[in-house]
Amino acid sequence: MLFNKDNNGAVELRDRTGSYYANNKFDRIGTDVMLAEREMIKLVGQEVYDRAHDHYQGSEYQLESPSAAQKLNDDLVLILQIPIAYRATYNYYQSNIVSHEDAGRKMKLDPENEKMPWEWMLDRDDRAQVSKGNKTTDMLLSWLEEKSIPEWMDSENRTTARSLFVYNEEIFQDAYPIDQSPRFYFTTLAWNKEVQEREIKKALGATYADLLEYHIGFTTGSGSGMSGIPSEEDEEMEELLKLVQKAIPLLVMVKAVKRLSLQVLPEGVVQQFMSESQGRGASQAALLDVIKYQVKRLEDDAEDIFDDVKLWLQRADPESGEFQLLPKNEESNKYFRT
Known part of the structure; x- marks a missing residue:
């Protein structure tokens, strides 16, 4: 101890x-x-x-x-x-707050010199x-x-963080304000890794491996553009990396807002939630409505960034028809959408 x-x-x-x-x-x-x-x-x-x-x-x-x-x-x-x-x-x-005795839980207080605090004080x-x-x-x-x-x-948490696209709280902060909190960053580290290895990897396809190689080279100082003027390919990869670094924190916050208690969330986020819920009636139901609203807004913002990622992929491989901003409707399909 x-x-x-x-x-x-x-x-x-x-x-x-x-x-x-x-x-x-x-x-x-x-x-x-x-x-x-x-x-x-x-x-x-x-x-x-x-x-x-x-x-x-x-x-x-x-x-x-x-x-x-x-x-x-x-x-x-x-x-x-x-x-x-x-x-x-x-x-x-x-x-x-109470003492635990054989006869049950009790509160001991000197009524002449002491007073119990109000609930709001606690x-x-x-x-x-x-x-x-x-x-x-x-x-x-x-x-x-x-x-x-x-x-x-050399700790496990820091080693894991350095392998991710969003590898510190400063990058996270650029996409979503978390009060510059490394505590919150490492609290959500597992979700950060999950989003990268599932959503981002799925969205990038074969380009994921190239971006990861570029990122590792950048963070270790061994990339092709580290010792001189960056190549056109490096600049393209840097553009894609910045898009990914904007999307990941938004998707991490979707999970955090859904799953974490208000005590764990950054103070600025909590204040925003509480002010909005109070404006809607200060009830538990109002707070749940605010959370749903925040989740929807985060998902929409992330989707906008993914559209930019799709445009980048189309530009990088114009011959490919794989990256469609809107799905292709087929009359032979029973269901289609626009």
Whole structure:
């Protein structure tokens, strides 16, 4: 565990969040800390966590005059502890509203000096906790990338990301605003890969392999246009790549809006949903209508980009009749459309 198991761990949680009560016994929140650490390990990789944990448990942690390497590891421990602390304390607060005793669940309160918060106060506090947890996770991922921490650079999530057309949150952000959040990007990484290997591969046909080869050459610096003036073919591939990079985030967001809770979505997206649903009556049904509307809009925008992809394919192979913007109607078919 990346926190002391004695009461000093409670002090660390207070220092990392600014809100946890330092006099609480740490063993009451120990399970929540372990669960939060497991979530973080899935995101950054076991090797990153092990490096921080080994340094935290070693004799070189927080020396008075640390070397540059020791200082880097001190920073790693701190920047990893913060989002873990926010996740753990949030989960703890959800289950700490009532006490659980043999006679049932009870609420204990000193009526002379204490008052229970209103429901809207609890909701606002929950949103603040979740927001800080998300933002500090973004901070952690950005720091790992900025410092080129080897354990992160070789991690499974980052390795998978670098093999995709949309390989970081900046490219995703250009197509759909996600608050520049690497946390959200890696949360939807599996869908990113799924969209590329299903929808994009199907749409491009044989051209998919050529585009993937060009993309890998571009990201590794080994492409034909990397050492000089790009060829006409490189410019054509770059145009297609940019179209694909616009389409993938839109299709990923279709899945995210359908499947993820509002707590996981970027804050800007949530605010947009809530403002639109409030304008329609602030009911659950209104929110569902807004989600359906957003999904339809995203699908329409993606379809417009796919039309541009079809035009590119037609231009690249004008002799082929395979890429039709509109389907060809046949009188012999029982069903046809325009």
